Amino acid sequence: EINTLREIQRDQDRKIMQLEDTVNLLQDQELKFVDFENSLNILRSLYNSLVDQINSLQVLSRQSLMIQEQVDWVERNVSESSFAAQQKTAKKAPASNE
Secondary structure, three states: OHHHHHHHHHHHHHHHHHHHHHHHHHHHHHHHHHHHHHHHHHHHHHHHHHHHHHHHHHHHHHHHHHHHHHHHHHHHHHHHHHHHHHHHHHHHOOOOOO
């Protein structure tokens, strides 16, 4: 009878140790899961920041293109105005004595 009780006690002890191991494993897995969630949140934040930066760069690129078009237009007008002024001056200049 005592041997049977001791065997039952040993079996109970083994089961308790297995349960403790399982609890420890689950706690470790929970910590890993929390770390993974934190990493995922950081990655989401970085991704959103990159998307914002890309959008800003696209806006700046469009603005740069518009400014370059304005500069080209101004340069063309200055060139045309200068050419027109030179032609008027040439027409008004007295003919040189030959």
